[in-house]
Amino acid sequence: EAAVTQSPRNKVTVTGGNVTLSCRQTNSHNYMYWYRQDTGHGLRLIHYSYGAGNLQIGDVPDGYKATRTTQEDFFLLLELASPSQTSLYFCASSEPPQGWPEVFFGKGTRLTVV
């Protein structure tokens, strides 16, 4: 069964803290994405990747780094967390379509920066 697993599901950190959000997919997809979801903004793309070692900048990349270590694993790094990064973060994986494009989302990570 297609799956995207995010960890942790909830995280509280202090301003200036260092946070790593993890995402693993077992879909054999090449593309992976990190989004943040905030009220009034919908889902906004932070970073994405089309394979191990690849990283593409999304629409709201400031304050975030990402690393794709394997086809399965995509990490989002906040090295100096700020309260403005309090949000719900989603990871997704996707495969370019030959027919129906598959996009699967994880269950989300709720991050609070105090």
Next chain:
Amino acid sequence: GQQVQQSPASLVLQEGENAELQCNFSSTATRLQWFYQHPGGRLVSLFYNPSGTKHTGRLTSTTVTNERRSSLHISSSQTTDSGTYFCAIEPNAYKVIFGKGTHLHVLP
């Protein structure tokens, strides 16, 4: 940058009523999808519909690519349809861009 506009922002219906959700996008999108977010947060794909009309159950999606718009019609709404509906496009390089969503609340 690429833009995806959804309307209405929110919608309240009585159970049994129909809903029409709109999506307008700023480019000739190569791929358009509709997603549903459960009230608990889980996101799932509803339709991949780059052009034309597609049906599944009580849902119908119609995309008119050269007019840069798509609609999602929900017939005979049920309380379990409550949640947020997102339109998303992939204008290039598999960069998936979402609209802000339509929050639907169906009353019993």
